[in-house]
Amino acid sequence: xxxxxxxxxxxxxxxxxxxxxxxxxxxxxxxxxxxxxxxxxxxxxxxxxxxxxxxxxxxxxxxxxxxxxxxxxxxxxxxxxxxxxxxxxxxxxxxxxxxxxxxxxxxxxxxxxxxxxxxxxxxxxxxxxxxxxxxxxxxxxxxxxxxxxxxxxxxxxxxxxxxxxxxxxxxxxxxxxxxxxxxxxxxxxxxxxxxxxxxxxxxxxxxxxxxxxxxxxxxxxxxxxxxx
Numbered sequence: 535x536x537x538x539x540x541x542x543x544x545x546x547x548x549x550x551x552x553x554x555x556x557x558x559x560x561x562x563x564x565x566x567x568x569x570x571x572x573x574x575x576x577x578x579x580x581x582x583x584x585x586x587x588x589x590x591x592x593x594x595x596x597x598x599x600x601x602x603x604x605x606x607x608x609x610x611x612x613x614x615x616x617x618x619x620x621x622x623x624x625x626x627x628x629x630x631x632x633x634x635x636x637x638x639x640x641x642x643x644x645x646x647x648x649x650x651x652x653x654x655x656x657x658x659x660x661x662x663x664x665x666x667x668x669x670x671x672x673x674x675x676x677x678x679x680x681x682x683x684x685x686x687x688x689x690x691x692x693x694x695x696x697x698x699x700x701x702x703x704x705x706x707x708x709x710x711x712x713x714x715x716x717x718x719x720x721x722x723x724x725x726x727x728x729x730x731x732x733x734x735x736x737x738x739x740x741x742x743x744x745x746x747x748x749x750x751x752x753x754x755x756x757x758x759x760x761x762x
Contacts, residue, residue: 541628544669546671547751553583556587558583567579577622580595580621580622604617605618615666616628662728662730665728670723671750674704682702684732685731686698695708700740703745703746704749707721707742713741719756
């Protein structure tokens with residue numbers, strides 16, 4: 535089990551939720567839950583994630599519709615980077631982000647309507663990793679909250695390319711045969727390969743007029759429709 539880096543949950547379009555290095559977080563509809571999820575398929579106290587020096591472990595709290603990890607219904611299970619957790623209608627991705635990227639482990643809190651960031655992860659230098667452990671949408675959310683300017687290179691098994699950001703906003707993307715918004719959506723959906731982010735103030739002319747959240751929502755819609 536990998537225990538390097540700060541444990542985090544990514545739930546786009548909500549902001550990332552940082553898990554404690556030591557302690558428990560309850561997921562559910564109840565206002566008493568640290569991570570509140572509002573859909574009707576989620577139980578009031580649906581699941582719990584417990585983190586310790588040995589790693590993070592999720593367990594179902596006798597929920598009505600069950601808790602799933604990578605498509606398998608579980609009662610209790612250790613979490614690995616890249617695991618996809620299904621809680622009601624919500625898909626959460628468990629990642630570990632190195633402290634140099636996550637900005638020193640600030641706390642996050644769950645508000646009534648969305649997850650609110652208390653401290654922003656701010657990459658100060660180049661940032662790279664494996665797409666199976668930190669998917670492209672998570673990388674983009676980190677860049678957005680850090681208001682970073684630079685180029686994100688996706689070395690995917692299929693359709694590799696680059697996406698430029700200015701102050702955290704996507705402005706241009708290129709893949710083989712595509713440019714602009716369509717290219718960006720292809721890169722967001724990459725599942726296997728590696729990524730690297732290089733800070734630079736030299737950015738191309740803008741071909742994208744959308745926020746990271748708008749980009750992720752449209753990519754999710756097209757995936758649901760089988761268009762990506």
